[in-house]
């Protein structure tokens with residue numbers, strides 16, 4: 001394990017998320033842990049009070065949830081489907097708007113790899129600062145260009161031929177013409193919007209502009225507590241984050257589209 005690598009210290013339901021410091025120490029109310037010079041994932045390590053912790057490798061989902069927030073963020077439950085529906089992979093060129101707290105940027109920066117690129121647009125400097133800081137902590141900042149700009153008010157993205165665009169702003173319908181212009185032929189666009197009215201208005205604009213294969217969905221996850229004779233869903237779950245919807249660019253104007261938006 002490298003110095004500075006993020007680790008999860010796990011003890012039953014109590015976890016701590018921190019960078020590994022060889023020879024360093026970490027104190028909790030369970031006692032102090034002294035880190036050895038060599039540490040492996042999966043290793044069991046005890047505090048000076050004899051309480052055992054396991055050293056776990058955090059997932060990309062853990063990192064997204066650990067970003068410091070100034071805005072609402074894209075949650076892991078939506079993030080996986082966003083990548084799949086937008087066809088994002090190593091080498092993809094992707095635009096996102098807005099950067100917000102950078103939760104999605106952390107993920108995108110790690111997926112596109114050295115050959116790909118993320119162009120992350122944000123209009124508020126204090127949000128951009130937070131996104132940059134989070135990507136520096138958890139992502140691959142060298143794969144991201146952060147751009148302080150409102151592409152709706154300031155003449156579009158100024159970046160072209162990208163494979164995919166993800167839109168997470170309150171007025172998504174306003175950016176549709178700029179999205180069409182920046183995408184490669186057949187390119188993918190995705191949106192997350194909390195309100196149905198945003199979905200309806202944007203879908204109408206997508207149809208008019210030259211997009212097909214429009215589909216909308218919600219993602220629910222419900223945790224199950226597994227305990228002998230008590231195995232059942234948790235009492236609480238995240239009720240609503242937003243609606244996801246996706247489309248693909250075609251030659252303008254679109255002559256045909258599928259009327260069933262809701263799958």
Ligand SMILES: C[S@@+](CC[C@H](N)C(=O)[O-])C[C@H]1O[C@@H](n2cnc3c(N)ncnc32)[C@H](O)[C@@H]1O
Pocket residue numbers: 071072073074097098099100101102103104105121122123124127149150151152153168169170171
């Ligand atoms: C909900 S947050 C995005 C969260 C982000 N996806 C994440 O995972 O952390 C929305 C962001 O879009 C920015 N925004 C809204 N309208 C914009 C526009 N027209 N141009 C650029 N940024 C915009 C806001 O300032 C805000 O930071």
